[in-house]
Amino acid sequence: MPAGPVGAREEQAQVIVVGAGPAGSSAALHLARAGLDVLLLEKSGFPREKACGDGLTPRGVAQLVRMGVDIDAPGWMRNRGMRWVCEGNRVELDWPQLGSLPDFGLTRSRHDFDDLLAAHAAAAGARLRTQVKVTAPLTDRAGRITGVTATRSPDGEPVRYRAPFVVAADGASARTAVALGLARDTNRPVAAAARRYYHSQARTHDPYLELWADLRCPHTGLDLPGYGWVFPLGDGRVNVGLGALPQRRRRPVDLRSALEHWLPRLPTEWGIQEENAESPLRSAPLPMGLNRRPQYRRGLLLVGDSAGMVSPWSGEGIAQAMEAAEVAAETIALALARPAGPRRERVLEQYPTEIRRRWGRYYRLGSLAGDLVLARYGYRPLLHPRVMASPPLLRALARLLTHVTDEPAHDTIDAVLHTLMRLVPSPRR
Numbered sequence: 532m533p534a535g536p537v538g539a540r541e542e543q544a545q546v547i548v549v550g551a552g553p554a555g556s557s558a559a560l561h562l563a564r565a566g567l568d569v570l571l572l573e574k575s576g577f578p579r580e581k582a583c584g585d586g587l588t589p590r591g592v593a594q595l596v597r598m599g600v601d602i603d604a605p606g607w608m609r610n611r612g613m614r615w616v617c618e619g620n621r622v623e624l625d626w627p628q629l630g631s632l633p634d635f636g637l638t639r640s641r642h643d644f645d646d647l648l649a650a651h652a653a654a655a656g657a658r659l660r661t662q663v664k665v666t667a668p669l670t671d672r673a674g675r676i677t678g679v680t681a682t683r684s685p686d687g688e689p690v691r692y693r694a695p696f697v698v699a700a701d702g703a704s705a706r707t708a709v710a711l712g713l714a715r716d717t718n719r720p721v722a723a724a725a726r727r728y729y730h731s732q733a734r735t736h737d738p739y740l741e742l743w744a745d746l747r748c749p750h751t752g753l754d755l756p757g758y759g760w761v762f763p764l765g766d767g768r769v770n771v772g773l774g775a776l777p778q779r780r781r782r783p784v785d786l787r788s789a790l791e792h793w794l795p796r797l798p799t800e801w802g803i804q805e806e807n808a809e810s811p812l813r814s815a816p817l818p819m820g821l822n823r824r825p826q827y828r829r830g831l832l833l834v835g836d837s838a839g840m841v842s843p844w845s846g847e848g849i850a851q852a853m854e855a856a857e858v859a860a861e862t863i864a865l866a867l868a869r870p871a872g873p874r875r876e877r878v879l880e881q882y883p884t885e886i887r888r889r890w891g892r893y894y895r896l897g898s899l900a901g902d903l904v905l906a907r908y909g910y911r912p913l914l915h916p917r918v919m920a921s922p923p924l925l926r927a928l929a930r931l932l933t934h935v936t937d938e939p940a941h942d943t944i945d946a947v948l949h950t951l952m953r954l955v956p957s958p959r960r
């Protein structure tokens with residue numbers, strides 16, 4: 532397939548990826564590594580901000596390792612585990628020693644992280660086009676996607692990109708998927724989260740990700756249906772924020788006032804106060820529980836937030852975005868090894884099946900836990916003083932919330948969690 536020059540009004544590729552967040556850059560990298568000609572289109576210029584907690588659990592670290600990202604280079608901050616704080620109790624839980632995952636997590640601001648990942652994809656051979664905003668899908672008479680239209684900054688020049696496959700990695704707005712008629716399942720929750728950076732020499736090298744479970748919404752007096760975090764970045768700053776489900780699935784939570792209510796509870800010597808703030812408070816939605824399905828239709832594959840892949844247990848979405856991107860890239864590479872037509876389609880239909888196999892039951896149970904417990908009382912009931920006093924229970928809970936398990940089971944906790952998942956009916960589509 533001929534590769535068009537950068538300044539052309541029309542370019543062709545074998546695959547177009549819309550959006551260069553963690554989902555898009557990972558997809559582009561794996562596609563390029565499979566020897567495919569891939570165009571990665573991003574509306575912003577790098578580096579750019581993205582509202583995020585900047586935290587990676589071992590699942591996310593494993594994906595970076597699989598992509599060949601040098602996580603020993605300067606700029607990465609390692610963590611040993613999580614510290615949970617609830618009703619005066621605080622416990623530190625190290626990441627477990629498993630066969631399939633690293634025993635540490637990472638933090639890095641998305642300002643640097645997304646830039647680095649996009650550059651990594653470009654170094655692998657993906658053709659990265661920044662400041663290109665995709666405006667609509669192009670389709671043939673049968674409604675199958677054949678490319679996208681876009682505008683190019685700074686002058687808004689219209690451009691067309693053509694390819695037989697498009698990966699929609701355009702985040703929570705999911706514009707590409709919506710344009711192809713893939714609506715959001717309104718029964719699945721969309722949480723919201725907000726973060727702010729502070730200078731804090733006292734906490735910037737903390738070896739744990741700190742999470743607070745007993746927060747309140749000051750206007751309603753109700754428990755925050757979520758949690759607060761203080762994540763160390765190792766560069767003199769911490770990322771402080773909170774995320775919450777809609778209160779009992781209806782009213783959105785006022786995150787700003789909940790944050791203002793919480794911060795005075797943090798020790799003064801941490802310096803997490805207005806005069807040390809380094810950014811405005813930024814918020815964004817968290818589309819959860821695989822809330823846009825199917826993840827494949829007529830040449831379009833959805834990955835990351837555009838498919839609502841954020842975990843309903845924890846609000847974590849980077850690892851899932853990168854993992855699904857790898858699955859999508861493998862699926863496309865296998866599909867292209869077959870002639871266009873029903874045999875190729877059969878391969879592509881495997882993508883949603885594999886996504887369901889990995890996360891279907893786990894997310895279904897998470898959405899149920901969200902409905903029955905988290906949206907009503909937050910994480911406080913899970914971190915009851917009796918649980919906080921029981922290391923085995925805490926370890927199991929931590930691994931359930933973060934999906935850090937070995938398959939096949941490596942220890943008793945794995946065995947219990949796998950059995951629990953098998954009891955959950957598998958979602959059909």
Ligand SMILES: Cc1cc2nc3c(=O)[nH]c(=O)nc-3n(C[C@H](O)[C@H](O)[C@H](O)COP(=O)(O)OP(=O)(O)OC[C@H]3O[C@@H](n4cnc5c(N)ncnc54)[C@H](O)[C@@H]3O)c2cc1C
Nearest residue numbers: 550552553554574583584585586665702724835836848849
């Ligand atoms: C406050 C907050 C805290 C969070 N904390 C964490 C955390 O600590 N750990 C974690 O794992 N997850 C966290 N998440 C979730 C995580 O940020 C997302 O799940 C993750 O960014 C999803 O990646 P993505 O690539 O699918 O989407 P995005 O990161 O949103 O990337 C989408 C990309 O597409 C581009 N784009 C959009 N539209 C177009 C278009 N029309 N044309 C071209 N490009 C386009 C965007 O500019 C962007 O670069 C948090 C979320 C929030 C809001």
